[in-house]
Amino acid sequence: MTWKDLLGERVPTALGREIDTYENQIALKRLGKIDDKVFAETRLRRGAYGQRYDNGQRNDGTGVKPLPFPSNGQTKGPDTIWDAPGMQRIKIPFGGLTTAQMDTLADLAEEYSDGVCHITTRQDVQLHYVHIDDTPSLMRRLAAVGITTREACGNTVRNVTACPIAGVCRDETFDVTPYALASMRFLLGHPDAQDFGRKFKVAFSGCRDHACGLVNMHDFGAIAVTRTTDGVEQRGFEVYIGGGLGAVPHEAKPFESFMSEEEILPTLQAISRVFARLGEKRNRARARVKFLVAQLGVNEFRRLVREERDSLAADERWTAYLNELPRYGEQALKTGRPLEDAGSSAYQTWSRTNVYRQRQPGYAVATVSLPLGDLSSGQLRGLADVARRFVGDTVRATVEQNIVLRWVRESDLPALHSELEALGLARPGAATIADITACPGTDTCKLGIASSRGLAAELERQLAKQIDALEPAVRELRIKISGCFNSCGQHHISDLGFYGVSRHVGGHVVPHFQVVLGGKWVENGGAYGLAIGAIPAKKIPDVVRRITGRFVEERRGSESFYDFTIRIGKRALREMLEDLTTVPPHEVDTAYYSDWGDPREFGIGDMGIGECAGEVVSLTEFDLAGAESQVFEAQLQLEEGDFGHADTLAYGAMLQAAKGLIKTEFVDISDDPDQIVSEFRTRFFDSKVFFDRFAGGKFAQYLFRRHARSDPSDDASATRRLIEEAQLFLEATHACQARLAGQLPAAPPPTSALPPTERPS
Amino acid sequence: MNVVSSAPDLANLQRIAIKVFVSADSTITARDVIPVFHRWIQTGAVNGLPIDVANYSHLPTGPCVLLVGHEGHYVLDRTEGRLGVQYNRKQPLEGSLADRLLSVTRHVVRAARLLEADASFSTPVRFLGNEVEIIAQDRLLAPNSDETLVELRPALDPLLTRWSGNTDWTVSRKSDPRAPFRVAAVTKATDTLENVEARLFESNNY
Known part of the structure; x- marks a missing residue:
């Protein structure tokens, strides 16, 4: 008996056929009949990533040592050993998960991974330490509950993200969820979106002011707007193009101030064709849409896209989903009812930061704040049960690596809190300075330089203890950390951003973080910060204390942190951190020479x-x-x-x-x-x-x-x-x-x- | 709920995990065990190919710290709030189900004994010699059902006898059908893990 046999028709035919093909490709690769690079792109397009140490090398603290995997020279990509554990990325469009999907993810984490599910900054789920031989069964079990990992990685359209509170937000223009879903379905496997030089990221936001959609950092970002023509209100989108973080971030450029809803899918198709035709293919470092827009200029890019749009053959899928819009909407499990009970003090603390009143009276959104975006299989299964009892069938993952329960009856909030508490999921402080976003960094990423998760865990530990004592203006700040300059932790759009670097000190390598200031989380990631200097990793908590302390002391009225950093200026900010840059000699203090949460000596410092x-x-x-x-x-x-x-x-x-x-x-x-x-x-x-x-x-x-x-x-x-x-x-x-x-x-x-x-x- | 059920097929079961528990009068923290696991990688203290250490001490339940390995993971585990050490086998083992259960058990007991003997802890850690959990992390071959338990017993019972030197064990299955097949085995006879280790590593004839 295999999972393929057992699941049978539960796996949709098309998805089953794709996974069969993928399994055949694995077999062919084992026989040496597929080129390394081709197979690497094949598995990446199914979300099966490499992971740190899969080149068979690891620094164990005394030096770089070989990891003798029993693969007999078999590889799953260039310099990537077959038996080395990998990461499976699982695309969750707009972060929307059903309870059945949560159960399955919990099962898969237990059986194929390490018992932990990780929520990413793109509303995906990632499982680590997965063997490639297990990936076909894993994918079939996901397909049986309606999830595909297709195009979760590779040079494809990545997960389409959207506001996690779309449809219940008090400030949105309209619910962008069905548009995000339609875009995902339309672009998934679309022939015009298969020949990119790099990935392509799409986001939808319900409003301009909040951060939820992060439109400003996307290749294609759409903000919901309406206009009235001849007395009739029309839905559309303010569209931005060519944004992106990465090593060299680009803020998105205005593409169209009002794009009607009918034009969203054909425009995405036209952009895909222009990107595939004119985008860089050989030099990966300059292959994103942002470089093409910068090279051509946004006006010329727009002209080319419109020309392409006009030449497209009509496709009924462009607008078919619009007919379903009037019937779209989530059903509340229970009738809305206001909160009557003040609840315990623990509940009150939690509700101050983790509860958002929906625009629908009597309902609220509860945020399950996940430390480092992680939850165990048991917690995820328990959360699925809680969702079934309190909200029905769906939850959403957020770009801040949390999960939200929508349509909670307000009167149920204390009971919900109790149940979350029993699962260890009632951590307060959601969307505060203690709710830190971090990419995997050196824990599992091949490119990580310093331990973003180690630093995030330490900062969360220190900040959580004092969260109630912090000034509200400090409490509301965001910290985001990347393990390297590539910005998977979105450090550019944070109030306080950090990214990992290393420095050579007295014959040793010392983990450092660049301090990034001047970024904006609000306004859809409205401004990008710049690095003001590298500080030893072990001194970063002092950086946070000093900068936030000065903000409290010198803040003018209701001045924002962003405005404060601009007013003070980077020179002054750097000066106040200058003494923290000093690294004591190794023989005086070895603590600086290892990273947060990792006792190994960082690098190899034993060479004369x-x-x-x-x-x-x-x-x-x-x-x-x-x-x-x-x-x-x-x-x-x-x-x-x-x-x-x-x-x-x-x-x-x-x-x-x-x-x-x-x-x-x-x-x-x-x-x-x-x-x-x-x-x-x-x-x-x-x-x-x-x-x-x-x-x-x-x-x-x-x-x-x-x-x-x-x-x-x-x-x-x-x-x-x-x-x-x-x-x-x-x-x-x-x-x-x-x-x-x-x-x-x-x-x-x-x-x-x-x-x-x-x-x- | 999406529980799929198949008949158990334990003859082919490979994803076996065994957990032993920290005694009530001792404890062990992530801060204690992380450097130990790194040292085990440096010194090759445990069988197989250890790869890295994963720190999940920020999670209140479930895995706390993993020594990730190619053949299997050693885990400081807090599932259901109970602290212990678990070995999760990932790669196939040779032999019958009884042989495989013995091998996995030996792995975890050896690891627990190494922790008991580790001088770096401020206070020594002790593991229970009278309780063990057997987990099948494979819902296809080992659905969480009474049928699976019936099929397991002929391989499990000799292992438990060998563990304690007697047959006085209470064996119970955790019943949530969505959770992995998990069996708790407890005996009234108290013993040290050191003695358990000695019995487990005697010759294979039993």
Whole structure:
């Protein structure tokens, strides 16, 4: 008996056929009949990801050691060992889950994963430590409850996100849920959305002001609006295009102020065709829509899309779902009734932050605040039961890694709280500074540099203890943390953002976080912050205390945190953190040399450094410090609106960092930019010494591109991007320097052919 | 609810987990065990290929800290609020169901004994020698039903006898049909895990 046999017709035919094909591809790959890259994209398009250490290497705290998986050289992608555990991403459109789906996810976590379900910042669910051989059964069991993992990853349309309180929100223009659902169904597997160079992300928001939909950071973002024509109200969307976070974030550009609801799907199709035709395919680092929009200009992009739209053959699916809209809507399980009982003090604390009154009288939304987005199988199964009793059949995952129960009768709230408490799911402080978003970071992500989850857990622990004592203006702030610059933790759009970097200190590598300020969570992620400096990971709680403390002390009236940081300015903010940048020597305090929640020594610091090398390293470090100052000064000039000067400084920072690196081989390098770039290209780029194991030579291209341009830019967005690029170039230089000094490993070959070490028990 | 049922097929069951419990007069925390699990990776203290340590100490129930392994995971576990150590087998084992149950049990008892002997804890941890849980993390081959328990007993009973040296065990199944098949076994005779370990690692003839 197999799951395929047992589930039979419960698996929809089309989904079953797709999974059969996927299973055949696994078999063919095992026979060596599918190319590594092709198979990698195949599994990625079904949400089956690689995970940290799947290259067969791990730093155990004493050095990088091989992990001898028994795979006999079998791989599931380039440098990805077959038997290494992976991550399964499960697409949950707009975060909407039924109770039956929750039960199944709980089962799958127990049987194939580690007993934990993780909610992501895109309303997905992720299971970690999954063996690829288990993925076909896992997918069939999901399909049996109406979930597909198709296009959960790869160069596809990713999960379509939407406000988790759509339909019950007091401020929304209208419920965007059916539009998100229709977009997902229309684009899933659509032939015009299969040939992208990179992923494509879509979001719907019910209003402009709140953060729920985060339209500003999406490739295609739509905000619900209406207009009245000849006395008739018409639904439509204010559409934004070309947004995205990642290493170099772009704010979305206005595409159309009113796009009628009938035009949403054909426009998405037209954009898909333009993106597939003109988007970058070879250079992944510049393949998102944001780069195409930046390259063409939004006006030309719009013209091309409209031209494409006009040439499309009509498709009845564009509008068929609109006929169902009048009948769309969730049914409340119980008749609404106001709250009569004040409840326990624990309930009152919880309700202050975790309860939102719906626009429908007598009903509320209750937020189940999940630490680090995690809940155990038992908790998820218990939550499904609670949902059945209190709200009916559905819940929604949120981009803040929580779950909301909608349509709770207000009079039931104390009882609901009690039941959540019994499950360990009544954590107060939802949507506060203690409810931190974090990407997986070094826990499981191959690209993680520092432990975003470790830091988030520590900050949550410290902040939760004092949450009631915090000033309301501080309590409402958001902290978001990424393990690297790629911004999966959305650090750019946070009040206090952090992303992981490393620094080379006295022969050791020390985990640090860049402090990102100036971001806006509200207004759909309305502004992106910039890094003001790297602080040792162990000092980040002090950063939070100092900055929030100063905000409380110096706040003017009802000034927002964003306005406060702008008024104070980055120079002053950086100055107040300056002393925190100091790392005591290893022999004085080893705590700085390991990450939060992980006792391993960070990196490998046991390699001796000769006097000569030490001197050269000192020169290099001097240049790197100078480069850091220049890039920070560039931010200040950007803030003051002197874009040309900011551009020149960012460029200068890259030159100085490159020069520092060149000094490890050629001390007499001049200050001539042409010579610096030429020497850098020969010694570090052509030789691939500078290459990142995942990003290749991407960061070096930032320097080359800017060097090829003689005049500084006077455009705010372009300058801002250059500063981001300069910061990334500096990080890559730090990493390269550490590799040269022997503190970080060079990209090693896979070791999958090594024999297993099973011993008899 | 989407419970699917099949007849048990324990002859092919591989996803077996065994849990032993921390005694009421001792405790162990994530802070204690995380460095120990990292050390086990460095020193190869446990069988198989250990990969990494996963910290879920922020969850009030369920797994707390995992030593993730290729063949199986060692887990400091708090399911149903009871603290213990569990070994979740992931990769197939050779032999009959009885052989596989013995092998998984040996893995978890050896791990628990290593924790009992670890000098890094401020106060020593002790595990119960008279209670064990057997979990089948495979709803296809081991649905949570009385039928499954009946099929398990011929392999389980000799293991329990070997564990304690007697046959005086109370065996009960946790009944939620959606939860994995989970059997609690308790004997009145108290014993140390050290003695249990000695009996389990005697020759395979029983």
